[in-house]
Amino acid sequence: MMTPAGILRRYRSILVGLFIVTVTSLSLPAAETPLTLRLRSQTPSPSGAVQPQERTVQWDPKKTALIVCDMWDDHWCKSAAARVVELAGPMNELLKKARQQGVFIIHAPSSVTGFYQDTPQRRRAQTAPFAQTPVPLATAERWGTAWCWTDAKHEGVLPIDDSDMGCSCTGKKCTIREAWTRQIATLELAPEDALTDNGQETWNLLTARGIDHVILCGVHLNMCVLGRPFAIRQMVYLGKDVALIRDFTDTMYNPERPPGVDHFTGTDLVVGHVERYWCPSFVSTDLTGKPPFRFPADPRSTGAR
Secondary structure, X not given: OOOHHHHHHHHHHHXXXXXXXXXXXXXXXXXXXXXEEEEEEEEEOOOOOEEEEEEEEEEOHHHEEEEEEOOXXXXXXXXXXXXXXXXXXXXXXXXXXXXXXXXXXXXXXXXXXXXXXXXXXXXXXXXXXXXXXXXXXXXXXXXXXXXXXXXXXXXXXXXXXXXXXXXXXXXXXXXXXXXXXXXXXXXXXXXXXXXXXXXXXXXXHHHHOOOOEEEEEEEOOOOHHHHOOOOHHHHHHOOOEEEEEEEEEEOOOOOOOOOOOOXXXXXXXXXXXXXXXOOOEEOOHHHHOOOOOOOOOOOOOOOOO
């Protein structure tokens, strides 16, 4: 029979063992689980027809950034503003999951970064060490703020007519004015995030962290998500692996304009354009494990995505 002193020695040894295991587990870095993404591209077949092709990749989350484009608090087009509100809650959950997996989040609300001038997220972008771009840019002296317009050498004509600015308000008048003042408050800025709308600052942040992979989400795909200096065209020009989250975007498209399809089908046509000419896309399920996001007004079958 063990004496009281023996019991005490045994108890102490157990505590010491538990302490050593705990300290060791805290001091060792957790194993990084790669992001498994099913990337879809549109590839021309020998006959000339364009067909979707899907491949599975694994990206190191520590070498991956997710850029949130122009999710403003309001918009001159009220239907567009309403869809941003619908996107924002589920997108915030998406960002939480991405952060938990080690992805670097960059908020990019164009033209309203002044609202965040005193935040650590804004200062993080402003103070990142300058990094030279790997390729010369046509507007090198101001490329950080220059728009990347449709590139006829790289892509075909957009599959939707957005020449009327693409507002899909029905029976309403939408005055063209800059209504936004900040990023929509539903999207949380975590302490480790960054915030910028500048291409050079974005490049500095990516370079400082050794980031090779850039994921885009937000609005609007036929305009800002393609053309901003931190967005798809520019990131492709600069040699990053780029991907779009296709269920977390929207377009400025009026169904009364060609090709005369519903708004959500118009968005999917632009997704196909991006997949053919610029970068692949994937659905948020690959990051969240949940069903893809769908706008409540989307009339199509659940298999549309």
